[in-house]
Each structure stands twice: as C-alpha cells, then as structure tokens.
Amino acid sequence: MTDECVEAGRLGELLQPIIDGHGGDPGMLVQILREAQEVLGYLPAAALTAIARAVGLPRARVEGVAGFYSFLHLQPVGRYRVLFSDNITDHMLGSVELMDRLCNRLWIERGKVSEDGLVSVDTTSCTGLCDQGPALLVNGRAMTRMSAERIDRISEMIRAELPLDDWPREYFRIEDNIRRRDALLNTCWPAGEALRAALARGPEAMLAEMRTSNLRGRGGAGFTTYIKWESARRAPCRGEPPERYIVCNADEGEPGTFKDRVLLSSYTDLLFDGMSVAGFTIGATRGLLYLRGEYAYLLPALRENLARRRRDGLLGKALCGQDGVCFDIEIHVGAGAYVCGEESALLESLEGKRGVPRIRPPFPVTVGYRGQPTVVNNVETLCKAALIAVNGGAWFAGLGTKQSTGTKLLSISGDVEMPGIYDYPFGVSVAQVLNECGAGNAQAVQISGPSGTCLGMHEFSRHVAFEDVPTAGAFMVFGAHRDMFEVARNFAHFFAHESCGFCTPCRVGTSLVANCMDKIAEGHGSQYDINEIFKIHRLLHVASHCGLGQSACNPLFDTLNKFRPAYERRLRSLDFEPAFDLDQALAAARQMTGRDDPAAHFGLAARVPGVST
C-alpha cells in the first residue's frame, strides 16, 4: 500500500483487472476509482493518468472526478484511516472528546497522517448510525457505540497493526433498533411476493393502483410517485439501445437519517421487489441501486441477495417464468458526497462524473441516466410501491392523511430513551412521537435533518405530514440542556463541507456563514453578524442552483427565530465586533518571548494584570 505500488509496470498490472471488470467504460469511472483505491491505498497521479488512458477520458476529467468525492484520496492516507461521524447527535454522545482521546493516544494531529504512514484520524459527515453512536468508520467499515474503553483498545490495536478482521466483532455490530412496526415494517413476505402480484395485475393496472394510492416520495421532496412513473413510461427512449431505468436512491446522507440502512439490511427483498415492480410498470429492464459510500459494508449481503434472486428467477430474463419480462439490478457505490442525494447529481455520479446537480428542465423522467427516461425513487418509496402491488392502492390510501397517504419511517436519535426506527402513519403529532420514544425534556426537534425544520416546544402539537411538517425521516431530539447555537453551528459546517461548489452563492455563502458562526462561538459576534446570516440566507434561498444551497441556512434561520437567546448570550456587543482580535494576534509573540506582563497585551488585558482574553 505504499510507494512500491506506484511503480509504473506494476500499476498497470494492478489496474487492468479493475478496468476490464467494468469493460473500460468511462461511465463507470467512480466505481473504477473506488476499486483502484482499495488496491493502491490512495490514487497517485500516475494511477489517474493510467486510468484516464485506459477508459479514454482526458486526464484532467479523471482528476476532477477524483478530487470531488470525500472518500477518494489524491494524497497518501494512513494504513488505518479513522473517520469519526461528525453529526450533532454523535457530538452529543461525546464523539469530539473521544476523537481527541484517540489522537492523543496515537500522538497524532487531527486530519494529518502519522509520520510512519500508519494512521490518520479525522471527521466525516453523518454515517447514519445516530441511534448507536458515537460512530466511526475505519477503512470504510462502520463501528458503533464508541466509548473511552473502546477508543483505548482501538489505539492499542492500531499500534499493534492488528488486521481489522481480528478486531472484536462486537465493535462492528450494527443493530436495526426497530421500535415501532406498522404497515411497512410488519411485512414478512417471501421474496418475489410483490413482483408476482404486480405481474398478475399487469403494468396498466399497477399504474392505476399507484395513482389510487397517492404515494409521495419518501426522500424529502414528496413528489407524487405515480406522476414520475407515468411520465417515464410515456417518455420516448432516445438512445441506442433504447432503454429506461429505475434508479434507487440509497444515498441516505441527510444527517440524522438511517431508516434506509435498516431497509437495505433487513428488508432487502422488499426493496428489490419494489424496484422490479417499478421496472415492470414503466417498461425498464435495468435497475441501478446507488448506495452511499458510508454503507459500503452492506455490499456483500446485497450482492448475495441479488445472486439468489437471479437463481430463483426473480431477476434476469423471464421474471417469474413470464416470457418477455426481464429486469436486472446492479449496485453502484458512492464515494462520500451528500449532494449526490439530489436526483440529478446522483445521475451525474452514476455516469462517472462529478456529482453536480443538472440544470432542470429537462427532468430525469424524460432525460435521465445516459440521456434515457429514468425514475429516481428513494429506498422507502420503492418498498411502499411493493406494498401497493400486493395490497392495492386503496388500502394504502386508507392509511395516513388524505394528502399524505401511508406510513412514514422516522429515524429517531438524540436525547431519547429509545433511539431507532419508528413506523408511523402520516399525521401523527410530534408530541405523540416524543412521548413514545421517551423524550422527557425535549426543547427542540430537528425534523428532516439540517435542511428541514427545527420545531420548538410550542410547536410539538404539529403533525408529521407533507401538509404540515414534511420529513425525509430524520427526527433529532434536543433536551433542555442542549445548546441550540452549537446545533446550528454543526449544521452550518455540514453544508459548507458538502456544497458542490458549482454556483457562487452556495460555494462562497455556506463558507461565509460557517465562519460567521465560528466568530460568534469564539465570543467576537455582534448583532451585525446575525444580520449577515439573514442576508446570506435570503440570497441562498433565491439564487442557489439546487436544494442544498436553498436550504443551507434553514437551520440557522429557524434557531435564530426560535432560540435567539442561545445566540445573544454569546454576542460581545449588539453593534459591531471585528473578527480580528489584536490581543490574540500577539499570542504567538508572547509565547516566543515568554512574556505575559500587561505591556505585552492590548485592550482590557493590558490594564488588568493577570487577565488574559
């Protein structure tokens, strides 16, 4: 995994099977880069050149793609690469202190590789294990329930260079934590049940059931699924060979959301049934599952399931013995980019490009993956489509509310007694959910993650539904003792880290806002900074290219309106304070000269001996 691999001849030898495995297809670039990195440890410049030549792309294109994704590295990384999940719920469980502890034990600085190339420790965006945090990834494998003891043990195992396979199994155990079952989680059908039901109904009737069901997308936007399916079914195929696609969006990146993780691991057949039903209904023969890089550990089980379905005649040619009905599914793995949850950015990533949202219109239902009509649906949406295939649209429409039919999975984390997955009919009140998950002293709930809504106590009577409080599933609870300013600051940094950088307002604005929040946190804030945040919020809302930028300031806007004292008690003055602190700027000079007398200070500290700022 070190320099000897970079040797030119050997490089070609190592890369060739990977490139051949993908038929040298430039559209598979992200997959090729991921696999090349697994072999090489990182992506050295010579490897990018070799890959570019092999797939027939300009080298700069390949470097541009490799530079976009958080999990692809152009510089050497540690042989053990530890990434702490940076979500606020992990912070609340002590992840910041645990990361410092690990860094101290290993004698390394955060974000830097140790000099012997053994280990690096850093943070990564939410890993979707908020119900069993603090969580981390080590060389891409998820570890849960970190504690001081576990961290100490991990530092010993890293120093002893113990292979990951010999680490305690217990550390890698991931629970489903299903706490409340309803229409979706109660199902325990044999594989293929929903597919057989749909085949029996026929595509037209299946589409009619979808219409009756009024199912809306579970990924956040809440677009009516039937309209997507209908539009893609009618859209003309353009390419050669003509093709339609079903894409399952399993890029569950919204911090605080982990319902898809459970569906992918314990309701796999229901999901693949749902994809097959969708494929049969719109006339697609290929399905693609875009799995977020953080969930790569689910890959072996998912692939095994696909192989079993092929053996059982549930995938491939002649589905369930019906001639002319064919459908197959392949899995693409992401490489660490929240923005790829946006459907057009996801398609770009599937095509092996930088995950930048496309200009819409045209929408994916007419011009999608490789220019063909494509339906992009969330994992939970496709599982619900499988339910509708079996039980019918009317049954589904009878659940939930009129505008928000069916049930919704909530991923509950934070200050609750029983974090985990809850299946509720739409229309349930926030107060009821809080009551049932054991949130005794909640002061706020962040619904649908950072890009969603923050509700204060006076709003707990509101209902989870598209017509009231819409959600993609995240439900993070903050107890009375939590500092809502720190919650908002965490979210501001999340968006700055995940902005794709395509458009000016989001690229620069998210970083400006994160800096503003840091300035306030350091005690240099004033009313001026709060006004700045509002101003940038208004700009991002209007001028950003996609939903990420448009909603990037929502959590700040909500918390500023509802928890203003959390900000104001940090403000130094209500007028203006510069970010630059003259006295602080002298700290380095003081340290070098060993002085700390009043004459070595500016401002208040200069007048009061012994008081440093």
Add this chain to the structure above:
Amino acid sequence: MTQQSILLDGLPVPFEEGQTIMDAAMAAEIFIPHLCHHPEFKPQGSCKLCTVKASGRYVSACTMPARDGMEVENNSPDFNDKRRTMLQMLFVEGNHFCPSCEKSGNCMLQALAYELEMLSPHFNQFYPNRPLDASHPQVLLDFNRCILCELCVRASRDVDGKHVFSLSGRGITKHLIVNAESGRLADTDFSLTDKAAHVCPVGVILEKRKGFAVPIGQRRYDVDPIGMQVERLAHRTTTEEEI
C-alpha cells in the same frame, strides 16, 4: 404566426424559438449582468449573476428558455443588491487586487463591480493560497483571479477539442486544473491559438509580454461601462477578446 415575446421588466421583448431569456434580452440590447455566459459557448448558469424572476420562479436567465408571455423581473434594486453580494463573494473568494492586475479595464468582474456600484468587498477575505503557473512559454496562469466560470473548460472541451482545463475539488476548495500529470500548463497541448486562451473574463489566462500594450485608462471598460456595451457582448467572439 405572431411574434412571441417575453415581458422583461414590463417591456415586451421578442424572441425566437429555442432562445433563452438572456439571448432575447441581449438581442434587444437589454443588459442582464453575467460572468459565466458567453454567446459562443453552451450556457451553464453557475455564476448566478443573471438570476432573474421568471413567472414567479428564480432562475438563471442564461439557461432558462424564453416562453411566450413570460414575465421577467431583472433590473430591480432587490436583484441588483443580490448581484452585488455575489460579486463581493467572488472578490473575497479569490485574490483580486485590481490596481496591480494587468487585466484591469478589460476585466468583466471589475466592470460589473463598477456597474453595480460595489464599494467594498464587504466580507472577510479568504486569502486562498493559489500558486501561479508560469511554465508555458507564451501564457501565464494566475489562478488567484479565477472565478470558476468554466469558460476556458468549455472552450477547450467543446471547441478546441483538447480538454486542457478542468475543475477539481469541491465547495470552497474547488479549483481549476490543467490536463497534465505534472499539473503544469507547459506539459499540456495548450497553444495560444486555442479559443480557450482568449476566453477568460478575468485575469487568469494571460498572454506573456503583452500586458500593457493598451494603457490602463484606454481599455474596453475604461471607455464605456459594461452596461452600455450589450450589443458588443451579444456578438463578441473569442478572437476579439485580445484587444
């Protein structure tokens, strides 16, 4: 068939099928501020300076197809205020020191800052570290001034057929790269005759030994403000950019 038109700030502006709001406005000599748009290349809508409100939705004028009867709000204090903020963002994101820049007077970023009455950068500077690339015998690359408009990327890819430029990184660390393992322009097949050599709206791609052929004070935007040059902007070609 009657002429189709949009209503731009209350004024009927005709358009042909397939034209964007930007195309229609430019043809009518109405100025919509822009940086990443160039009539010779495929629009991409990333600078967001041309953000307008069309039929109640906020869109980029350069990518939004015009539709008959569409009401478009463009030149209003609110939009110009937002555009000024985005210009300020671009100024603090890179390292822009107009008095010492040899593109001063020919730079669209500077011209728009005057046009939209930007008086200060307002935000704290990021002061990114962006080393120059002086490797090429004829051309200097000063990445400090890059506004990530991707015009050079598009020109090299779509017209020159060379792919000399590309973008890497993400978010605030997004940056321009060249097509060479060494990362040096001299090691690419770039040439001064490429379209990409003449398309930069700011001062990144500079021809060596020509910096002050036209003295500051007599340059394009020294003579007339950018808002008065719509006809030239609408018909500009990359060969003319050298002046």
